[in-house]
Amino acid sequence: GKTTAIQMIIAALETLEFSYYLASPTGRAAKRLGEATGRKAQTIHRLLGYSPQEGFLYNESYPLKTNMVIIDEASMMDVLLFYQLLRALPDDAHLMLVGDVDQLPSVGAGYVLHDVIHSGRAHVTRLNQIFRQREKSHIVINAHRVNQGQVPYTDNNSDDFFFFGAEEPQQAADLIVDIVANRLPAKFGVDPIDDVQVIAPMYRGAIGVNTLNERLQSILNSDSRAASIKIGPRTFRVGDKVMQTRNDYDREIFNGDIGRIYGIDYEEKILIVNIDGRLINYRIPEDTDALIHAYCISTHRSQGAEYPVVVMPVLYHHYIMLQRNLLYTAITRAKQVVVLVGQRKAIHYAVQNNKVAERFSGLLHRLKS
Template identity: 45%
Template sequence: MIPFADRDGTAPSDDTAVTIRGRVQHITFQNPDTHFTIARLLTDPDGHRVTILGYMLLTGGGESLEVTGHWQEHPRYGAQLKVTRYQVLLPDTVDGVRRYLASGVIRWVGPKLVERLVRHFGADLLEVIEQRPHLLKDVRGIGDQTAALIEDGWKAHHAARHLMQFLQDNGLKPAYCGRLFKALGEDAVALLQEDPYCAVDEVPGIGFVVADTIAGHQGMPADDPRRIRACLGHILDQAVAEGHVFVPESQLLAQSQRLFGIETEALAGMVDAMVRDRDIHVSDRETDRRVYRMSLYEAERGIAARLNAMLALPLQEAAVSPETIAATVIQRLAIHLSSAQQAVIQGVLTHRVAVITGGPGTGKTTLVRSLHTVFHAMGQSVCLAAPTGRAARRLSEVTRQPAATLHKLLGYNPMAGGFEKDQDDPIDADVFIVDEASMVDTLLMAQFLKAVPLTAVLILVGDIFQLPSVGPGNVLKDIIASQRPAVYHLVEVFRQAEESPIVRNAHRVREGECPDLQAGHSLDLLAPFHFIAAARTGDVVRTIIDLCVNWIPDQYGLDPVRDIQVLTPVHKGEAGTINLNQMLQKVLNPGGRQRPAKFHPGDKVMHLRNNYSKDVFNGDIGRVTSVAAAPAEGLGVDFDGRRVDYDATDLEELTLAYAISVHKSQGSEYPAVVLPLLTQHFVMLQRNLLYTAITRGKQLVVLVGQRRALDIALKNDRPKQRLSSLRQRLIG
């Protein structure tokens, strides 16, 4: 007899694997991205109600299943069967076929069409669809198009189930099924059997480890050339993810041998093969050869070539005196420039490429507005740009001039899969001013410079003390270090900014000094800067929740979702983005708790990777406006007044954004910022990270945590070096 849960609702005490059959009565929860499902099963033959949970591709009630798994006891919901393997049992009766198709297994087949098909074919209907689909046209009202839709829908559904079973059989969670099926289609299993590593390049979010697991289960030899190539690519891609542009060859070979057990000779031979195939480039200029992904090698070389070409062209100097500059700015902007600011503007006017860098309150925005005005008065067309949508909107707000993202300027064409603007069709402008330039990585800067006319003027504006770009390279810092363009370091903090405790403390942190914690020592004071001491992680988290829900909205009148941003150094752990988002979602958007989905209407969400076809980019924050009744249909998100729709397979590009990483906050400002500081985040406690977080706050910054963690961050001024050759290439 099959060991079901005891009559009192508890699970059997042993851990024996059990197999049961039954019909799905109701799907309680299903994640449309990973297909993790909780359902109620009516068992055969005695009709017990059993809760099953696991990764299953189910479409609705009525499906007959055979499931294998282990009983577990949930403290609230009682006995549940955790499914490790399942199989859909195709019905062989008329009623069974009717229920099965009515559950929605074929997207295009509704209840009325199901009834007509069942009346015509009876219990043989499923066999007809699979083996003799041409007979479907014998049914009144079904033509070639409808028959083809039914056949294709049936094939797609069963191909997806076949893929899910394949993943389970190869030691992987079926959570990857959606992404793999979307990218590889109905032939996914055949393609993965032929070459598991095709998934690494073809499917976003599917890494080497997943492909290597499949390869191992398929019996691929450890020294198979496809595996060696994938191993080397994996090490290179890991380095790129950490911000490096190249990897020393000795390190690449040593890591590959240590991690994956491949002989050095075989690795070296594959390096040569990848060079011949132009997958990578190896530089022989150094003792320890540098290995680049070809795209990064060409991008880094392209940046240096374009900048050096611009710097080599003589610039007709504008005969503009400081007095004229000051008068123009006063007349048009009502801004009184200091003598130092006038000197910077006059200096910029004499250089084709210039960099302006400085911290908060040093007048970067004033200089950008003034430069725009002066160039415009000289009859020059000026293009204002920033790396992200939020940074571009902020630039437009403070300058009162149009500003665009670099991606928008470059005109990405999703149909062609590339940018429309380049050296053959450059952006039409005389002067380019790029704000938040420290956020621009190697690939984006290379593409942008291709589209900047060599005869134009380029001004890069940024704060090199902030965190570097999320993508590879440290472009702005390398350009400054090369000493090739003119560089203007702004150090004077102007009086109005100096009065701000946030600005004052940001500069103290930049110099390694402890911020002034006295002004905000009492939560009863409406001070702009606070440090709240909390020794335990749980206390830190509870304090953050209370700040966001009660204290900040009550004391400062700020909206808890729109105006308050929790920043944290890490993703995992009690004070990481994942847990904080779950907790903040419960208290800030409680109306969604009855919905069995990750996202609820009203949720604050962030887009995680550049999606040019949707015109949404990494770090963009929006609000969920609608969630379809069936989770598989996706949701709608409002990004600053523009609705973007996501289907089920797109949801991996979204995450909750009540709490985000400090890295993701770059280029943005928020009325209020809350930051946990804990010694358990030791690896991430860096001065530039703390500085970046503080400079994101406009009205209020609250640090919550341990004083020792604050001291660690202040002392740690040795951010991890990024391997790049840009400085040397610029020097020549």
């Protein structure tokens, strides 16, 4: 929906010979935007000429030269970055924010997209129609149900949305490992490492990111003959699924990029990672602190990405994190299949819990006034 809308607006701008920039808060989202539109897209930081030494190049005194800036995944933009973006806009330029306000808010301060929408100062268009080719997709149907405060269908009467019951965290963890390693590959022919993404609400516990990463690594990449290296408490092995956690503009790798460890050069102390077909050298330990295992990632780290298959534990044991926008965000990451593992009562609780923590950045008040 929104990608098609962006493409149509770009076509209109180019017909009118208006200049524009495409940008997104994260490198991964910018890469997806560029691939979807066939046009250059970049992070907001790069658009604004940011450098750690000099800060932001563009501002009121030296604004961008453009007719329009289009920001995708705007829900991930915090108020400080939004401030810098507004400073850099020419007075006669247009700003278009595109995003899903019902997803998790930004990691940083503020609730930018929400505040802009509710200020009454911006033209707002909502895309809420399910088109015919997606009408039978239970991923789409259940995403809409969750967003509207309705419990998703969990009767396993579909080809793309499944629920497996588990009352205890250990039972759920065992089930997740089996589903990822055995059941999904057998039923759908997917690669358990490249095609399946486990997303967890919390880091600790049997169904947390840390433990699930360890267990999935031991099952999916267990070859003791493969080269490995221990860096701090973590063991990295050739074949491991890993994620880059910060932007590196010099090497064009970005926060959220996922790859596989390709090799280890013990003599030069270099970890070689294949990211989108490019072999990237990580110095040990200078660069490897930006790498984490990515068999399982947090819901926040999944924002702005899409995966063929998403598997998520949903148990009352992490009730403090069970919110409607968290469940909605996880479901909408999947392109082909969603698997929820846990308790129906936990799903009910998450759907009903729409109490997003209030954020008082002052932006909404200033926009209204």
